[in-house]
Amino acid sequence: MSGPYVIRGSVTLPEAELLWRFSRSSGPGGQHVNTTDSAVELRFDLAATDALPAVWKERALERLAARLTDGVVSVRASEHRSQWRNRETAAVRLAALLAEASAPPPRARRATRVPRGINERRLREKKQRGETKRGRTGRDWG
Numbered sequence: 001m002s003g004p005y006v007i008r009g010s011v012t013l014p015e016a017e018l019l020w021r022f023s024r025s026s027g028p029g030g031q032h033v034n035t036t037d038s039a040v041e042l043r044f045d046l047a048a049t050d051a052l053p054a055v056w057k058e059r060a061l062e063r064l065a066a067r068l069t070d071g072v073v074s075v076r077a078s079e080h081r082s083q084w085r086n087r088e089t090a091a092v093r094l095a096a097l098l099a100e101a102s103a104p105p106p107r108a109r110r111a112t113r114v115p116r117g118i119n120e121r122r123l124r125e126k127k128q129r130g131e132t133k134r135g136r137t138g139r140d141w142g
Helices: 030-034 054-063 083-101 116-132
Strands: 006-009 018-023 039-045 072-077
Touching: 006 083, 018 083, 039 083, 054 083, 072 083
Parallel strands: none
Antiparallel strands: 018 039, 039 072
C-alpha cells in the first residue's frame, strides 16, 4: 500500500484495524476475470477503534449511522482491473468518508442587514423598469 491514509491533520487510518476481503469483479474481462479476485471490500470497525479522537468518533458514528453494520463501516471498490488499484481506491474512499463524517459542523451564519444603499438602488431600478413598461402602452399612438 502507498503508506498511511491521512484522515485529517495527524490522524491516520491504522493498517492493523483494516479488514480486507477480495472477490471476483463482475463485468467483461475475458478469461482472466474468472481467475483473479480484483474486487475489494474494506471494512473498518468505527465503534471499537481508538485511532480517532473521541469527539471525531462520536460525530462519525452519528453521521454514518445509516451506513454502519454493528459499528463497522464498509467500502467497496471494483472499478479497476487490478486488485492493487482497487485497494488504493477503497482506502482513499474510506479515509475521505471518515474525514467528511468527523469534520466539525460549519460555523453558524451571522445574520446581517441589507445595506440601505442596495435596497434604494433596487427600488430605483424597479421604478425605472415600470416606467419603461408603462411607456410601451399604445394609448397615445395614432
